[in-house]
Amino acid sequence: xxxxxxxxxxxxxxxxxxxxxxxxxxxxxxxxxxxxxxxxxxxxxxxxxxxxxxxxxxxxxxxxxxxxxxxxxxxxxxxxxxxxxxxxxxxxxxxxxxxxxxxxxxxxxxxxxxxxxxxxxxxxxxxxxxxxxxxxxxxxxxxxxxxxxxxxxxxxxxxxxxxxxxxxxxxxxxxxxxxxxxxxxxxxxxxxxxxxxxxxxxxxxxxxxxxxxxxxxxxxxxxxxxxxxxxxxxxxxxxxxxxxxxxxxxxxxxxxxxxxxxxxxxxxxxxxxxxxxxxxxxxxxxxxxxxxxxxxxxxxxxxxxxxxxxxxxxxxxxxxxxxxxxxxxxxxxxxxxxxxxxxxxxx
Amino acid sequence: xxxxxxxxxxxxxxxxxxxxxxxxxxxxxxxxxxxxxxxxxxxxxxxxxxxxxxxxxxxxxxxxxxxxxxxxxxxxxxxxxxxxxxxxxxxxxxxxxxxxxxxxxxxxxxxxxxxxxxxxxxxxxxxxxxxxxxxxxxxxxxxxxxxxxxxxxxxxxxxxxxxxxxxxxxxxxxxxxxxxxxxxxxxxxxxxxxxxxxxxxxxxxxxxxxxxxxxxxxxxxxxxxxxxxxxxxxxxxxxxxxxxxxxxxxxxxxxxxxxxxxxxxxxxxxxxxxxxxxxxxxxxxxxxxxxxxxxxxxxxxxxxxxxxxxxxxxxxxx
Amino acid sequence: xxxxxxxxxxxxxxxxxxxxxxxxxxxxxxxxxxxxxxxxxxxxxxxxxxxxxxxxxxxxxxxxxxxxxxxxxxxxxxxxxxxxxxxxxxxxxxxxxxxxxxxxxxxxxxxxxxxxxxxxxxxxxxxxxxxxxxxxxxxxxxxxxxxxxxxxxxxxxxxxxxxxxxxxxxxxxxxxxxxxxxxxxxxxxxxxxxxxxxxxxxxxxxxxxxxxxxxxxxxxxxxxxxxxxxxxxxxxxxxxxxxxxxxxxxxxxxxxxxxxxxxxxxxxxxxxxxxxxxxxxxxxxxxxxxxxxxxxxxxxxxxx
Numbered sequence: 001x002x003x004x005x006x007x008x009x010x011x012x013x014x015x016x017x018x019x020x021x022x023x024x025x026x027x028x029x030x031x032x033x034x035x036x037x038x039x040x041x042x043x044x045x046x047x048x049x050x051x052x053x054x055x056x057x058x059x060x061x062x063x064x065x066x067x068x069x070x071x072x073x074x075x076x077x078x079x080x081x082x083x084x085x086x087x088x089x090x091x092x093x094x095x096x097x098x099x100x101x102x103x104x105x106x107x108x109x110x111x112x113x114x115x116x117x118x119x120x121x122x123x124x125x126x127x128x129x130x131x132x133x134x135x136x137x138x139x140x141x142x143x144x145x146x147x148x149x150x151x152x153x154x155x156x157x158x159x160x161x162x163x164x165x166x167x168x169x170x171x172x173x174x175x176x177x178x179x180x181x182x183x184x185x186x187x188x189x190x191x192x193x194x195x196x197x198x199x200x201x202x203x204x205x206x207x208x209x210x211x212x213x214x215x216x217x218x219x220x221x222x223x224x225x226x227x228x229x230x231x232x233x234x235x236x237x238x239x240x241x242x243x244x245x246x247x248x249x250x251x252x253x254x255x256x257x258x259x260x261x262x263x264x265x266x267x268x269x270x271x272x273x274x275x276x277x278x279x280x281x282x283x284x285x286x287x288x289x290x291x292x293x294x295x296x297x298x299x300x301x302x303x304x305x306x307x308x309x310x311x312x313x314x315x316x317x318x319x320x321x322x323x324x325x326x327x328x329x330x331x332x333x334x335x336x337x338x339x340x341x342x343x344x345x346x347x
Numbered sequence: 348x349x350x351x352x353x354x355x356x357x358x359x360x361x362x363x364x365x366x367x368x369x370x371x372x373x374x375x376x377x378x379x380x381x382x383x384x385x386x387x388x389x390x391x392x393x394x395x396x397x398x399x400x401x402x403x404x405x406x407x408x409x410x411x412x413x414x415x416x417x418x419x420x421x422x423x424x425x426x427x428x429x430x431x432x433x434x435x436x437x438x439x440x441x442x443x444x445x446x447x448x449x450x451x452x453x454x455x456x457x458x459x460x461x462x463x464x465x466x467x468x469x470x471x472x473x474x475x476x477x478x479x480x481x482x483x484x485x486x487x488x489x490x491x492x493x494x495x496x497x498x499x500x501x502x503x504x505x506x507x508x509x510x511x512x513x514x515x516x517x518x519x520x521x522x523x524x525x526x527x528x529x530x531x532x533x534x535x536x537x538x539x540x541x542x543x544x545x546x547x548x549x550x551x552x553x554x555x556x557x558x559x560x561x562x563x564x565x566x567x568x569x570x571x572x573x574x575x576x577x578x579x580x581x582x583x584x585x586x587x588x589x590x591x592x593x594x595x596x597x598x599x600x601x602x603x604x605x606x607x608x609x610x611x612x613x614x615x616x617x618x619x620x621x622x623x624x625x626x627x628x629x630x631x632x633x634x635x636x637x638x639x640x641x642x643x644x645x646x647x648x649x650x651x652x653x654x655x656x657x658x659x660x661x662x663x664x665x
Numbered sequence: 666x667x668x669x670x671x672x673x674x675x676x677x678x679x680x681x682x683x684x685x686x687x688x689x690x691x692x693x694x695x696x697x698x699x700x701x702x703x704x705x706x707x708x709x710x711x712x713x714x715x716x717x718x719x720x721x722x723x724x725x726x727x728x729x730x731x732x733x734x735x736x737x738x739x740x741x742x743x744x745x746x747x748x749x750x751x752x753x754x755x756x757x758x759x760x761x762x763x764x765x766x767x768x769x770x771x772x773x774x775x776x777x778x779x780x781x782x783x784x785x786x787x788x789x790x791x792x793x794x795x796x797x798x799x800x801x802x803x804x805x806x807x808x809x810x811x812x813x814x815x816x817x818x819x820x821x822x823x824x825x826x827x828x829x830x831x832x833x834x835x836x837x838x839x840x841x842x843x844x845x846x847x848x849x850x851x852x853x854x855x856x857x858x859x860x861x862x863x864x865x866x867x868x869x870x871x872x873x874x875x876x877x878x879x880x881x882x883x884x885x886x887x888x889x890x891x892x893x894x895x896x897x898x899x900x901x902x903x904x905x906x907x908x909x910x911x912x913x914x915x916x917x918x919x920x921x922x923x924x925x926x927x928x929x930x931x932x933x934x935x936x937x938x939x940x941x942x943x944x945x946x947x948x949x950x951x952x953x954x955x956x957x958x959x960x961x962x963x964x965x966x967x968x969x
Contacts, residue, residue, distance in 0.1 A: 069565045105567030117558040132566040167656040314672035340673045488950035490901050493942045595814040637813045
């Protein structure tokens with residue numbers, strides 16, 4: 001595990017790429033056949049930034065998160081051999097168990113959607129927090145408990161030292177998610193994966209939780225990968241956004257690019273689906289017709305073709321290449337091909 | 348906790364009272380009376396004395412009251428087929444053998460069963476898992492009595508490694524005479540191995556699929572710690588629920604095993620007393636066995652709250 | 666691929682929706698059946714059960730021997746062309762007797778399972794339907810009944826009712842329905858509180874209809890499982906009672922009766938114990954394996 005420290009101290013050269021995912025493909029083997037959940041995606045996470053991955057359920061965003069945490073379990077789950085996930089330059093898919101132990105919980109950590117099921121019901125929350133600390137540091141029991149108390153205070157849990165002895169079912173939903181965050185930040189990880197951290201919570205608590213993640217991130221210079229189906233919560237938080245659809249990245253760009261200059265019909269549809277307070281028209285809330293394709297047998301063309309209002313002949317024939325709009329803004333859509341008709345759209 | 352215990356104790360006593368009452372009237376409904384066969388050829392006067400001795404000349408309700416009063420102070424009356432012996436003295440003699448057999452087979456069977464269950468769950472979908480589970484199903488498909496008879500014939504009869512029948516007595520009652528206890532223990536323990544292996548495997552696979560196992564794994568703790576602290580603890584909840592069933596299995600098993608190996612325990616004497624229509628003895632044994640069983644159910648409920656903090660005893664029943 | 670002008674014309678062909686694209690959409694029951702079909706052990710045990718049932722029906726007829734004709738000169742014979750499984754101590758053909766016995770055992774098990782299921786469903790249904798104090802009282806009754814080891818109740822009941830067939834049926838199913846009743850009660854209660862049922866009721870559906878419509882498919886699987894695991898239990902108990910001298914007795918025949926007769930001559934003619942014992946184990950094993958396959962098929966999480 002020394003390589004990680006070495007990399008960090010490499011004579012004054014700042015490494016900005018914390019995580020590089022290249023051609024990641026993940027399949028699940030079920031009774032019905034092979035489900036290709038993630039189909040060759042590539043992206044990177046820079047140090048200290050917030051990257052949002054947005055898509056509807058089943059688009060492969062959670063599978064991506066789990067792959068990065070090494071939670072894909074063979075023989076049911078399979079990460080294809082051509083995939084690479086480099087953390088500070090080293091492919092985590094070739095990690096030894098010692099390296100995994102160092103990386104997981106210490107360098108990277110994850111928050112799940114539903115804290116009630118993500119916390120062990122038969123263990124006090126104090127034990128669940130200190131477990132993470134003991135796994136990565138040689139520390140006395142007393143010091144670990146003190147640190148856990150401090151963490152709970154930081155995430156805004158009142159009466160922290162008392163709460164250490166309670167069990168998850170004794171806390172409210174918002175409190176449980178705070179505990180999850182305390183566990184995730186226990187060893188000051190460099191990378192935090194938040195997999196739908198606020199989906200199970202009330203809207204008012206959602207904002208509090210996101211703010212807290214944000215402030216802890218700034219304080220500890222952590223990179224955050226925020227995974228969500230809700231484009232609405234992304235705008236103020238993420239510096240860059242990736243839009244996923246049926247196992248592929250369809251558009252990526254800075255937050256501004258995505259919100260003000262979207263280039264993919266799916267992104268546009270997602271933006272339209274966000275309810276707006278200013279909207280005075282009596283129209284129904286916009287919804288995207290149809291369903292995503294079955295990943296047991298993915299279509300050979302663009303996966304969005306079946307639901308796309310601009311679908312062309314080429315769309316059902318071939319998967320679109322990625323078109324570059326500069327400064328890291330790309331979209332995979334045939335509409336941007338030089339021969340394609342120009343389409344005007346509004347959000 | 349204290350209030351809960353008292354309430355449960357009261358409930359247990361009420362349950363036992365109902366069981367005793369039901370048993371009494373059930374036995375009263377048995378056609379004929381228990382000593383008629385025995386006293387037929389005796390002179391009238393002696394016959395009358397015999398009826399009076401067991402109180403059988405009194406009306407039903409009066410007999411009921413006498414019986415229940417006796418039960419309350421631990422006096423179960425005198426046995427009919429073992430004249431001169433009180434039921435409590437018979438129970439006192441016979442219980443240790445059954446208890447030793449039961450404890451030995453449960454300890455051995457549950458330990459091996461849980462061990463195999465862990466292995467099967469960890470090696471899920473490999474040949475190891477398949478062979479363990481297949482063996483478990485094979486084993487529960489062989490009834491105690493056939494298994495016991497086969498073991499007895501092979502190892503005691505043909506090979507002569509162990510005594511065919513019998514049970515340690517006197518100073519060997521609890522810790523000696525192992526050669527007598529091996530075959531009966533083996534006969535009984537296979538049922539436990541089979542059921543606990545399957546139960547723990549199912550329960551572990553259920554727990555392994557839970558999100559909190561992913562959380563535990565993402566903390567970077569060792570695989571052994573994930574299994575011990577997170578998977579096993581939570582998998583134990585259904586195992587504990589199964590405890591009363593194990594005791595029932597032990598009692599059921601004792602009826603057969605004790606008869607096959609002629610072990611002087613409660614199971615064998617229960618059958619003897621039923622066949623001999625020895626009402627006081629049946630009554631006493633039924634009440635004692637039920638009392639043990641009800642106590643185990645109570646212990647199970649308490650254990651349950653210890654293992655699973657979500658269950659709160661103040662709330663009463665689950 | 667060559668891109669032409671036509672490639673970029675609006676696509677007017679048929680657009681496949683996800684459901685149509687998948688080509689794979691099966692109902693729950695079809696799925697369960699399919700999973701059961703691909704499970705070789707379950708299919709093998711199903712085949713074994715079919716063969717056993719055929720033998721139970723026609724076995725006694727094809728041996729050419731009658732069940733009760735005694736022939737002392739042909740007693741205790743080993744298996745031969747004349748007597749396929751040999752003969753017993755009275756010279757009766759064991760092949761005929763074993764299948765007769767198996768027939769009795771299976772019938773006893775099936776009838777008890779039927780009693781258990783019907784009583785359990787009715788009792789559980791009443792508990793859940795009425796709720797309140799009715800539920801409370803009925804539940805207490807179950808609690809008392811289950812706070813006694815089952816075999817004790819069975820033995821006591823047999824003692825009161827005698828050694829006949831009817832007594833056996835009653836004695837063996839006297840407590841077994843409690844589990845089924847609890848299962849049904851739990852299912853109905855769960856359904857009553859399920860949000861989709863509340864929604865359906867709010868939309869004006871009759872709650873009775875809703876429960877019926879959802880209860881049967883939801884509970885059917887669990888009930889099948891209970892049945893598959895109950896049958897071997899009954900076969901065991903019947904054999905055990907006969908062995909203890911409490912169940913069916915000669916001249917009645919069942920696997921249990923044959924085993925306890927076989928045990929008496931075990932040292933000299935082990936075949937007389939082995940044959941009924943082996944058949945009993947095969948039947949029970951087949952039911953257990955089938956039940957196991959069914960469990961996996963109903964709950965695919967277990968295998969994935």
